[in-house]
Amino acid sequence: MLSRRTLLKSALLAPLVRQWPAEARPLPLPLQKPPRLKPGDTVGLFCPAAPAYSREQVQITIESLQALGLKARLAPHFYDRYGYLAGRDADRAADLNAFFADPSIHALMAMHGGWGCARLLPLLNYEQMRRTPKILIGYSDITALLLAINAKAGLATMHGPEGAATWNRFTVDWLRRVLMDGEATLFQNPTDKGDTLTQTRDRITTLNPGIARGRLLGGNLTVLSHLIGTPYVPDWKGAILFLEDVHEEPYSVDRMLTQLKLAGVLDQVAGVVFGKCTKCETEGSYGSLTLEDVLATYLEPLKVPAFSGAMIGHIVDKFTIPLGINAEIDATKGTIRLLEAAVA
Structure with missing residues (x-):
């Protein structure tokens, strides 16, 4: 049984606890674009x-x-x-x-x-x-x-x-296009089938079809989820949330997406891109949910455009994705299109 003093103390502190994350979040600043990279820099x-x-x-x-x-x-x-x-x-x-x-x-x-x-x-x-x-x-x-x-x-x-x-052609090409050429580019996964009848690698999975626009914000799911409730995260309202991770089993991804859901992040975004979760499938756990199950559980009910499989994450071939830049995603095609240059 809780004492009356404990109950009163909890009641008095509860409004402060509920308000803290909102008060701690900084007001959005006008976006500053960095100068593009030039030869000799x-x-x-x-x-x-x-x-x-x-x-x-x-x-x-x-x-x-x-x-x-x-x-x-x-x-x-x-x-x-x-x-x-x-x-x-x-x-x-x-x-x-x-x-x-x-x-x-x-x-x-x-x-x-x-x-x-x-x-x-x-x-x-x-x-x-x-x-x-x-x-x-x-x-x-x-x-x-x-x-x-x-x-x-x-x-x-x-x-x-x-x-x-890995400084290979794919990764360097996207870095150059975004940071050196200043392109408002279209990010699209490779479509090479190799010698198979249909594409088996780097496939896109559409969770909710449709097109959405918003500021690109996101990164590593583990790191992002641990920053929630601090003053060091941006305003998620209307954003295109992109995520990636590595060496996390489905239950861990479930836990972190639960955190984003309970913190109200998922309910604010205009769309979601889940990139690669490298080595994230469970190993021998009887009856486990799969990563696909977990993503469907959290992203499909949002009713906003969402897809997975983009070349974002702990992978050899990776996109260069700018945070804070306006973009459009097509969850059916699995594309991300910048609506403006990421550099000045």
């Missing part, structure tokens, strides 16, 4: 989460950027190590802040994901980022930075390859 490589374990991989990244006509510079604390983190929080945040303030740096690319970006959010200089907008690109744990900087600085950020990505 310098990309700052930094490690906001996991350490840079392989110097050979770093050299491959530098040479890949050079092959694009760009220069690369490593952050001062690039090779730091503090357990599973790439150095202390203050030093990792200082690297990010310094790159935004440095006029000789034109874009910032995370070397790795892992874990640790959310620890930096209270330490970032969002006012500086708004004054000196630059391309910020990465995926996975970098989702925390992409969402927070979009919300707190009003900057269009880029969900795309990290330094340790």
Whole structure:
């Protein structure tokens, strides 16, 4: 039995608890687009989460950027190590802040994901980022930075390859089209059948047909769901929500989509794109729901256009998807069309 004092205390605090997420959410800022990348520009490589374990991989990244006509510079604390983190929080945040303030740096690319970006959010200089907008690109744990900087600085950020990505033709082509050519491009999965009678790889699954327009917002499902209720997420109303993940069994995806549902995120969006959930099927769990079951459970009742299978996630061939940019999705065709350039 609860005491009368406990019940009264709960009753008094309940309105405050209900109001906190809404009060904490920042008011939307006018969108700032970063300048596009040009030959000769310098990309700052930094490690906001996991350490840079392989110097050979770093050299491959530098040479890949050079092959694009760009220069690369490593952050001062690039090779730091503090357990599973790439150095202390203050030093990792200082690297990010310094790159935004440095006029000789034109874009910032995370070397790795892992874990640790959310620890930096209270330490970032969002006012500086708004004054000196630059391309910020990465995926996975970098989702925390992409969402927070979009919300707190009003900057269009880029969900795309990290330094340790596979710099193949597919990934580089989309990066170039979005960040260098400034195309209002149409993202569409490959349709190559190989030597099979019908396409078996990179297929699109339509959950709810139709066309929707809105600001692209999203990223890694695990990271995004853990930021809900903080001041570091944007306004979801009318957005096109895109999601991806890796090594999460269906029950984990279920749990995180439940969080987005209970927090009211899913009920606000105009459409949903679920990219790739790599290695997310259950292994030997009797009677488990499949990933397809889970997505259908949460996305079909929304009655907004939704599809899965887009080239977004922990995959070799990936799109570069800008956050905060207006886009149109066709859930029947499985396409995402930018309605404006992502860069200035």
